[in-house]
Amino acid sequence: MVTESRFRLWYRTAAGAAALAFLLLVGLAAVREESLNRWKEYQLSYRDTLAGRASSILQQQAALDYPIEVRQISIQGLQRTDRCVSCHVGIEDARMGKLPLPYRAHSGALLAAHPPERFGCTVCHGGIGRSLSRDESCGADQPDELHTPFVSLDAIESSCGRCHLAIFDTTLAGMPTLVRGITIFRREGCLGCHRVRGKGGSVGPDLTNEGSKSLRAFDLSRVSGPKTISNWMSQHFARPAEISPGSVMPAFALTDEEVGSLIVAVRGLFSSTLPPEYLVLPLVKEIKGATDPVEGREGFTLFCVACHGPEGKGKTYAEQPFGVPTLANQDFQSVASEEYLLFTLVEGRGGRMMASWSSRVSRLQAGELREIAGALRRWRSPFRATGTILQAGGSRSEGERVYGLLCAQCHGVRGEGGLAKGISNPDFLAMASDQFLLETIMKGRSNTAMPAWSRLTDGEMRNLLAFVRGLQTKPIRRELTGPGGSERVRGDPARGDSLFYYLCSRCHGRYGEGDLGPAVLNDDFLNAATDGFLVESISRGREHTPMFGWTQQARAGKKLVAADVSDVVAFMRSAPGPDFLPPGASAGNPKHGGELFRELCAQCHGGSGEGLKAPALNNQEFLGAATNGYLLATLTLGRRGTPMPSWGTGSPQHRQLTPGERKDLVAFVRSWQTIVIRSAALH
């Protein structure tokens, strides 16, 4: 126990000591804050430099008056305050170009176009602008989760992307690495799998904001060497599946320099949160989805070449598990119709790598998709005007040779027909002009088994024409085949619709796609045939075929008059197609086709058509795009340049299949179709 006075003494002493300690500590803190600052040291040293460089008394005085204080740039529009200039004092003084950091003036002429009072520093360089400590603002030890970490100088051009990088409209002067990187990005078709700003594929992750991703957003566990974003990216480009297990990204063969540029470009992708007055107009348009439509070839490069190759060659099954079909194949192009290509593009192939590129998914407009599909036609021998071909005659014997090689496998040895319609029908040849025949040969009949034979030379075509004319028995009817025959008839399409449905579709198919009779609601056919041809064919018919003359004989109690025929023709001219692809007739025996399939096709196409070393045939989207005619033509012609043989011609390794066998195979493949896919592509 102690006395009151001793308590008093104790507590008084304690209070005194504590007060003293407190005052000392406050003094210490004040000294620490006022004097022991890096930025103050730098500014003092800079003041000395200024004084040393002064070339007049006035300048000397100005230098000595240089205020030592915290300096900052406060930018309202960006809601930032950057205090970098507290240490980087010489940043705007051009005389300081040769000094060491942090006194050095900014390199290049960038500050002229990007004045610090409007942009500050961190919008390009990252880091914490408000800090006055080096480690926090621009040091190596940044917190991993920082959204805007300090950008290392070798990737500094990626920051330009915040305001300047528009993928589809690039005006990027003065940023060579970024420009190179974006060129590579576009050239390699990265948008085929990755989406940027709404446009692109959805196989890989969306890269729109890739530049904003902090270190923590990357899985660095399998990166060798320093765990940086650039390292992750460069190793990912070289060995994607190793860095990101489960990735189907192909490895790109790029040089180290190209990889470096690509990294800068990818890190320059930002969905910019900066106010629009900081962004270039092409970028603003892109963010709003208002860019000019991409034209066909450019679209193919941007979206398709990563898988299909820049030359459309595709990938073999050795290079890629599912393989990628070659688009640059003459046989394919001659058989695939516009509808086939657009359908495939828009609907994709379910279960395979080919994604749907419909507008809803890829944000590509319908016009752009049509353009891209159209751009594929550069691998088909171009269609030529028939006028020049007709200027000379051809050799019948030569024509017979060509016919025997190419046409007889469907049209029969003497043109009597078989798989395809007979071409030797006298009524047909009497009213078909040379123009009509050449157009048919050149362009084929889309979605039927008649391919486009534009690969034949002019001479070969003339010869074929001569041969076909040699089969003619009735004289040609000039009033139909001459210029006079191309008058348009007038009729009521609505009446024609119901007449067609009740009378014509029984043979010609519900949608005129062809069955017993040829495809008559076929664009190629209708483009080649004149109204006179149509009227006459309907009225007079084709002798020795089921097509009788509708104005001459009554069938099912119905005999048509000329007005009826005009109505039908008017309907044919105006009928829009259905929103799916009708397969067409399938008159084969699927059971027999199955046996053939298992014997001949299953090693490559798989026992149930699931695709092993060849495309999957049981794919519903494929069966929705490919009509029976497509399948038949593919079977018959094969795909030269790929392992698919021509079964119509036969070869030492593969026997020739009869037309019946081919029909059976087609019927078997068709039996795998379980749904009808209606597509917006076909409107």
Place this chain on the structure above:
Amino acid sequence: MRAALGSFLAILRRVRTERTSVRERSHSVSRNFFLHMHSARTHLYSLRPGFTLGLGVLSLSLFLILLLTGVLLMVYYVPSVEQAYGSVKDISTVVAGGKYIRNIHRWGAHGMVAVVLFHLLRVLFTTGYTGSRRVNWIVGIVLFCMTILFSFSGYLLPWDQLAFWAVTIAANIVASTRELTDLAGITALFDPGGFVRRLLLGGDSVGQDALTRFYLLHVVVLPIATIVLIGVHLWRIRKSDGLAIPPDADDLVLKAGGISIPKELEDAKLRREHTVLSWPTVLWAEGAIFLGALAVLTLTAILVDAPLLAPADPSMPENPAKSPWYFLGVQELVSYSAFTGGVLVPLLLLVAAGAVPFVDREENGVGYWFGSRRGKVVVSVSVLVALVLTISMMWVAIGMGWHWTRNAPAAIALIVNPGSILATLYGIWSWLVARSTVSTKMGVFALASCCLTGGIVITILGIWLRGPNWEFVW
């Protein structure tokens, strides 16, 4: 006023206090608005440092320091989600003295939570809650809760990753009554946890509304309420005639001897009470504690900076997301059962704490630490028992894994979990103690020691031994 000034000047002149009259010294306290909370006389026993450890005064000192530094911080802080982080960063970097003000505030806040807890324990273990002090004990419990709420509401204000995710976690713990109401299927009708959570956050997630409410709580509601309650708390001390000291404190004073009582205090009545005039001794004591706290806080502020992580990013959760240290014990229990750990156990603790003066009405042992030698034994043994029980329970839970709850019905998992098991074991132990010692006070001491020890163990677990995904790290 004149009297106070006179005696103050007298001190400055180094005049021995005996020269100032009793009346003057008495008046300097009783006639001063700011000082008249003190009684004119204070018992010597109350002034012993080893008795109270100065914890009550320390709590108040810390509160005043926090008030002052808080007001200074309010000059620059902006409670908006866009500007909060930047304003705190500015305070730490460019505002003159800002870094130290902020650090003092931060460490003072953490310190105050601990000191208030220790003050509670001091009053508990020196039986300062009996008789007329029962109401004050309840006021003290309320003040403790307000301290926690203070610290919690301030935790969010920097709006960095630490703040954002800590508050997200704690708010979700509040809503964990849903575990129980979901089982009963009555959540749609009765969801107190969800209600409180929405009340706190002003919405379903932590955003501007939460920041505004927390700021409002932190700078308006809680300070006013706390000041009022502190006033009540101090007034109740006066009403109970000062601190709870042993009834034989005078004899103790006599026994130790050596008291020199000034001549004017030869009045028999005064001599018997062995009190001293509050001015200036008690004021010196309080001043020493206050200045000491200030000095220690300033030293800490110079040595260690208050943390400020990256700006809050709702799309990038911290892993592990940890609530403030005083909630980490709760969070550890919550990881086994949200309701039991988050609501039941804390509520039980609060109710138990509040019920102490109504359960234990024994008047013996007042003013002695742990009441008696027997009390010391009880406390030491209880601490050991709690250590053993808690460590083995957590060993089992962590070492063998607490996975059986995955396939068990939710009700079973709610009832059987480390939190409830430990609570039950502590309860059984303290009941056994109460029975064998035939003393409710010993039972209370046993329970309090167990809860304290157990709480410390699981808080240590939560702070240092839990890593990403709340996995155990050693």
